Amino acid sequence: MTGREVALATLQREDVPLPCMTNFWVTHSAYISRVIGRDYWAEPEANFCEFVRRTGANFVPQWYYPREAQRKLETREIMHQTRRHEDAGFRSPEDVRDFIEQLPEDAAQEREFDLEQAAETYARTILTHSQMMGPDVLVIDSFGMADFMGAYTSFGYENYLACAGLYPEHIRRYYHVSAVGARLKNHAIVQAIERHRLAPFVYLGQDICGSGGPLMSPEMLRELYFPELKWAMAPLIEAGIGVTWHCDGNILPILPDLLDLGIVGLQGFEEEHGPRWEEMCALSAPDGRPMIVWGCVSVTSTLPHGTPDDVRQSVERSFTVAGRARGHVLSSTSSILPETPMANIDALFDHAHRFGREFLGG
Secondary structure: OOHHHHHHHHHOOOOOOOOOEEOOOEOOHHHHHHHHOOOHHHOHHHHHHHHHHHHOOOEEOOOOOOOHHHHHHHOOOOOOOOOHHHHOOOOOHHHHHHHHHOOOOHHHHHHHOOHHHHHHHHHHHHHHHHHHHOOOOEEOEOOOOOOOHHHHHHHOHHHHHHHHHHOHHHHHHHHHHHHHHHHHHHHHHHHHHHHHOOOOEEEEOOOOEEOOEEOOOHHHHHHHHHHHHHHHHHHHHHOOOEEEEEEOOOOHHHHHHHHHOOOOEEEEOOHHHOOOHHHHHOOEOOOOOEOEEEEEEOOOOHHHHOOHHHHHHHHHHHHHHHOOOOOEEEEEOOOEOOOOOHHHHHHHHHHHHHHHHHHHOO
8 A cells, every 4th residue: 555545544444554644743844854864944845745755654634844934943033923913903802893894795705706716726736745745645635614713813812802702793794704715615625626536535623722721612602603614614514525623722612512513533632731532532423433533642741841752652552542443643733843852753753653553463
């Protein structure tokens, strides 16, 4: 089996003899440079592809690699965090309210959307990236969602959340407008996947939760946000496209709402804040089969602060708790940052192959 075939069969919950593993979202450029034997920054995208191939990762669910922001972090350049939302004119909840009142009506978005062009652009992106990676790597992409996290980035947390409390119907409209565009995009994704015979899977999510739970009350999310999100995702769910959702923070208070969306997979799990790997592996998808799970090596505890033995133990736990033929993808919980010891990243890749083959019988 090629690496691409192993990854696709894993997502289809077949019993495969070899492990499916992501590229672990490594943003440690010095580590990448060491693996490929040349300066990563000379040609980042091409070197990212070479890194994935050399590590033996066979699944890239997101075209994410170190760019200028990571370079500045690694070289310790001074980075000033500006209040960009204020520069854009958002200084109060009322500014957010007024902005939302100017958003386009549904019909205007629908008139301007070119389904054919969107479908071909989506397909061309995946096909190009797949060609760059080669036959041993499965590449998938994201999907359309009603926007939650973009709002706090654009408006500022206080303005956004205060507006939700003071003007809930305006926030509902914001979610709806973003859902209209997302639903149109998802129709295009369905067309792209069917026409070009792409892998019928997508991945991403919205950062809704922190360590203490969701940024809005579950009740408010259920009233304002989740109905729009579910409506936006419906074209994918109805077409049988497998959606894996990225889980940030303590998702437990809204886990039933996420499952109600019709997703078949979950990725992430900050176990320090509530969700346990054992509990996630016990979940079922809407079709009654085991929930696809991607995990579960922590980028906030084990990888930056543990030892190589700790990393190896976490890899083994990920495989043994998940078991076979249930769509287990070995994954880090999020991005592996530059402060992570190289020996720990070595242990992650090496043991993923060594123990994964042993456990699966390959």
